[in-house]
Amino acid sequence: MFFQALSFAEPSPKSPARPTGPRLDTTSLFREHAPYVWRALRRMGVRESDIEDVCQEVFVVVHKRLADFEGRSSARTWIYGIAMRTASDYRKRASHVREVATETPPDELSRDDPHDALAARQARATLDRLLDQLDDDKRAVFVLYEIEELPMNEVALAVGCPLQTAYSRLHAARSKMAEAARAYADAHLRRGAAAGTNEKERRS
Amino acid sequence: MSEREPDRLTDASDDPLLRELLGAGRKELPDEAQLAAVMAKLGPVVGPGGGGGSGGGASGATKAAWIGSAKVVAVIGGLTAALWGMSDLGPKPGEPPREVTHTEIAASAMTAPVVPSASATPAVSPSAHVRTPPPAPSSARHRTAADGGSFPDEVELVQQALDALTKNPATALALADEHEHRYPEGLLRQEAEVIAIDALARAHQTDAARARATKFRAAYPTSPHLARIETILQPKP
Numbered sequence: 001m002f003f004q005a006l007s008f009a010e011p012s013p014k015s016p017a018r019p020t021g022p023r024l025d026t027t028s029l030f031r032e033h034a035p036y037v038w039r040a041l042r043r044m045g046v047r048e049s050d051i052e053d054v055c056q057e058v059f060v061v062v063h064k065r066l067a068d069f070e071g072r073s074s075a076r077t078w079i080y081g082i083a084m085r086t087a088s089d090y091r092k093r094a095s096h097v098r099e100v101a102t103e104t105p106p107d108e109l110s111r112d113d114p115h116d117a118l119a120a121r122q123a124r125a126t127l128d129r130l131l132d133q134l135d136d137d138k139r140a141v142f143v144l145y146e147i148e149e150l151p152m153n154e155v156a157l158a159v160g161c162p163l164q165t166a167y168s169r170l171h172a173a174r175s176k177m178a179e180a181a182r183a184y185a186d187a188h189l190r191r192g193a194a195a196g197t198n199e200k201e202r203r204s
Numbered sequence: 205m206s207e208r209e210p211d212r213l214t215d216a217s218d219d220p221l222l223r224e225l226l227g228a229g230r231k232e233l234p235d236e237a238q239l240a241a242v243m244a245k246l247g248p249v250v251g252p253g254g255g256g257g258s259g260g261g262a263s264g265a266t267k268a269a270w271i272g273s274a275k276v277v278a279v280i281g282g283l284t285a286a287l288w289g290m291s292d293l294g295p296k297p298g299e300p301p302r303e304v305t306h307t308e309i310a311a312s313a314m315t316a317p318v319v320p321s322a323s324a325t326p327a328v329s330p331s332a333h334v335r336t337p338p339p340a341p342s343s344a345r346h347r348t349a350a351d352g353g354s355f356p357d358e359v360e361l362v363q364q365a366l367d368a369l370t371k372n373p374a375t376a377l378a379l380a381d382e383h384e385h386r387y388p389e390g391l392l393r394q395e396a397e398v399i400a401i402d403a404l405a406r407a408h409q410t411d412a413a414r415a416r417a418t419k420f421r422a423a424y425p426t427s428p429h430l431a432r433i434e435t436i437l438q439p440k441p
Contacts, residue, residue: 026250034242038234052238056245063250123228130225145212147229152209174213181222 024075026063033076034059036148037083042124043131043143044087054090058083073157080148081158084140091136130180134173141166142173358383362392365399373403394420398429398436405436413437 038055046054061082069078131139137159144155156166210216214226234242365379380400383390390396397420404413417433424430 026246030243030246034239035233038238038242039230039232042232043229051234052242052245055242059242059246060249063246120228120231123225124232127225127229146214146226149212170210177213177222178217178219181219181225185221 024066024069026059026066029062029066029075029079030059033079037079040080040083040143040148041087043128043147044084044136044139045091045128045132046087050090054086057090058086061086073154077150077154077158080144080150080154081160084144084159088136088140126184130177130184133176133180137161138169138173138176141169142177145170358387358390358392361386362396362399365396365403369399369402369406373406376400377403377407394424394429398432401433402436410437 034055037058038051041051041054041058042048058079062079065082069075073081131142134142140159141155144150144158145152150158152166152170153163155170156163159166159169161169214223214230217223217226361379361383365376365383368375368379377400380396380403383392383396384400387393387396397416401413401416401420404410404416414437417437420433421430
């Protein structure tokens with residue numbers, strides 16, 4: 001299972017612990033965590049066109065700081081924390097305009113089933129638009145808990161806040177997301193009704 | 205602090221739209237080419253061994269795990285293109301394959317280096333060489349070379365097999381078979397198997413090539429390499 005953390009307390013059987021702890025290397029960490037870092041970065045608003053570079057940034061930081069990693073959290077939590085900060089920095093850069101999710105999906109679709117792929121991309125675009133309603137702090141907590149499925153104590157460690165604050169942010173983020181989802185659904189219903197009316201008028 | 209964790213919205217939300225959207229958000233994971241592109245960019249930073257940090261507290265777990273930055277991407281793109289039936293667009297024998305960007309890989313296989321289609325001198329031993337392709341991976345985690353070494357090592361082995369294909373099919377076949385042995389769940393299993401089929405065909409071991417192709421089709425009925433295999437098996441004038 002991917003979410004088996006590479007923690008100092010529970011070394012992997014394939015990388016036996018040395019007196020100073022098990023060996024962690026960037027290559028292994030990349031293999032283990034990169035797909036999920038990628039996903040978290042996307043949900044944090046990193047544009048598709050920038051995702052490779054931002055993902056690389058995360059693991060460059062991981063590589064540089066690995067020697068100082070003290071194992072107070074799992075490697076997974078530590079890396080997610082780096083990813084959240086990197087995504088936040090990315091969004092703050094003046095040169096980056098937040099990606100505006102549109103209802104028109106990109107042309108590039110899966111070869112497997114274009115219809116499913118289209119629906120999935122539309123859903124993700126909509127999700128990202130709703131997530132854009134959240135500030136970075138709440139968004140990070142929401143993404144790590146609801147999408148990456150970290151336990152709350154790890155979420156708090158990753159974003160660097162007290163546990164109770166993480167809970168407060170999650171609660172606020174959930175309320176905001178529910179409200180945004182309702183507004184989105186209502187807008188679609190209204191649009192659908194308007195389209196139906198126009199169609200009736202056109203036929204008559 | 206003993207607050208009980210709330211159920212996650214994908215399970216507990218009473219809003220079906222939100223459940224669906226979050227479910228879709230969870231499913232977005234990069235494919236191997238996208239990860240290889242990031243890996244290639246990281247290569248020069250991380251260096252051989254893939255160890256950690258300037259402090260040296262964590263050393264590399266694999267020997268020469270990282271190969272040159274663009275090489276991984278180029279090889280994957282090249283292999284993909286080469287085996288997708290673009291056999292007339294490649295470099296001439298002896299010409300070094302050019303490096304391919306990730307964008308090119310993702311967009312199409314039209315411009316990447318390919319296997320020259322000219323037949324080569326038969327040099328394969330007459331043994332059957334009919335094997336059952338390894339099963340499809342059970343999850344994304346198993347797509348890397350978990351048992352036989354690092355992913356770059358796997359890429360290099362398949363690249364060697366591809367390089368040998370035109371001049372020495374026997375070597376190509378041996379390397380492809382070595383790949384199957386070393387990387388039973390490797391990322392490039394299909395590519396290695398297509399090289400093996402091609403090597404057999406080039407060595408005029410048509411029956412063995414066809415038998416292996418039949419098993420490939422059964423194992424990978426939707427593989428993008430099937431068109432290439434049909435081309436390989438067509439009688440040469």
